[in-house]
Amino acid sequence: GAEDVGFRVVTEDGRRVEARRLLVTTGLVDELPPVPGLAERWGREVLHCPYCHGHEVADRPIGVLATGPLAVHQALMWRQWSDDVTLFLHTGPEPSAEEYEELAARDVAVVDGEVAGLEVADDRFAGVRLASGRVVPREALVVQARFTARSAVLESLGLTPVAQEMAGTVVGTYIPSDPTGATEVPGVWVAGNVTRLTEQVVGAAAAGLMAAGALNGDLITEDTRLAVAARRA
Template sequence: MTKYDVIVIGGGAAGLSGALALVRSRRSVLLIDDGTPRNAPADGVHNFLTRDGVPPGEIYAIGRQEVAGYGGEFADGTVTTARRDDDGFTVELADGTTYRSRRLLVTTGLTDVLPDVPGLAERWGKDVVHCPYCHGWEVRDQAIGVLATSPMAIHQVLLFRQLSDDVTLFLHTAPEPTEEQWEELAARGISVVQGKVEQLEMTDDRITGVRLESGKVVPRQALAIQTTVRARAGFLVDLGLETTLVETNGVEVGTALQVDGMGATQVPGVFAAGNVSNPMAQVMPSAAAGLMAGAGINFDLITEETRLAVAARSS
């Protein structure tokens, strides 16, 4: 069986960037991807300098061409298990195929768990959005709703207020705002609707309103939501590598792998980058993290190779 210097698991911005850094350092690289990037529903990637508005699939196709141009290899499939062998790692795919490498770079991203409201999943990535920097311009000046599920919704609604004069906060399952927060919402002209949301109203494949459990419908054209994010890293359990909870301002937002500044995890030889280790990262910082992790892996290999060369010379 071919043993690669590095297996990269995940073919998004972080994985492709890490693979590119490695193949340009003359490392043998296999990138394994299951073809389900987090941003697949989005029409375009935004805030990516020189690539603003380009569809995600187009960016990834270009990245694959660049990696392949330096000798990188690709395999389609889902990694189900990763385990340590005598002098490296073996990964197994869902179809039983196995590959071996000296190092692993995990860039599998995360899964967004949406609030349990009918209609959200169907419109996710279109007129149901989560990030004002990723999708805000596209819903500017529309009647925007923000579905609150935690205290973080106050922060979110203030961000979307920058993009439209017509913004409504649906308290849904979030706690009552503090007195200071009520003052901020009023000062910014943000409407607040109490009561639980039952479902989205849609016509011609577009949002037209938000229906409350009371039966009242509030007209809206777009809805911002908060998702709970879960790192796609269950296949690492045999390596003893598990995710940890991530909090923002005391509010749990999901799970992620812990890494250092070069992407190294607590398991020697295993690195991670992108949303799997930083849930807040957009495409550009994910690509930068992949580059840093690729450089970290290359130097880790150089350190090992130098140690072995010195030992061989001394023997």
């Protein structure tokens, strides 16, 4: 904050921008499991969301890389898009007997052993390479990224990211806000993935609109209060 202006933002090149209110839409960072080759194919054949990318890989051989307890759920979700889905147990927990039955009932193959890397041919993902040396041909690979809010500027204002859990598993961090995007710091709003990790483009845009309306209303209230005070003076 700064006297009279509300907030002063300093950019990396030293430029200063002053404003009475802040709307922060810095999004999140996708932190990928430490498997060689994942980052290079991320957003191409390495995917995470069936609602974002399912249509593009429909009916193709899909792999799911297990790194936590949500992997079985992921495999069953992606099974909607293809009848050729393989779950690589990798560093994830051993599925329960009930989960094994569910996977078998949906014809999802399960492969033991840690994944060592990806096979790429002609700049296309071609398969999963296990530590044993075995290669399982696949055309898409699903991973569970950790969603970490880009919160540095908000932390500088005293806001603290909190853990986001899904089915008892921490999947990332976010900055809490009310339904309009207002944070605990007066005058600071957030919208998009920095506050709602699983939000897609349409929801993030709607959240930006909601926050802008609330922010504008707050400014109107302040302008009116100052005008009344000036008139009385």
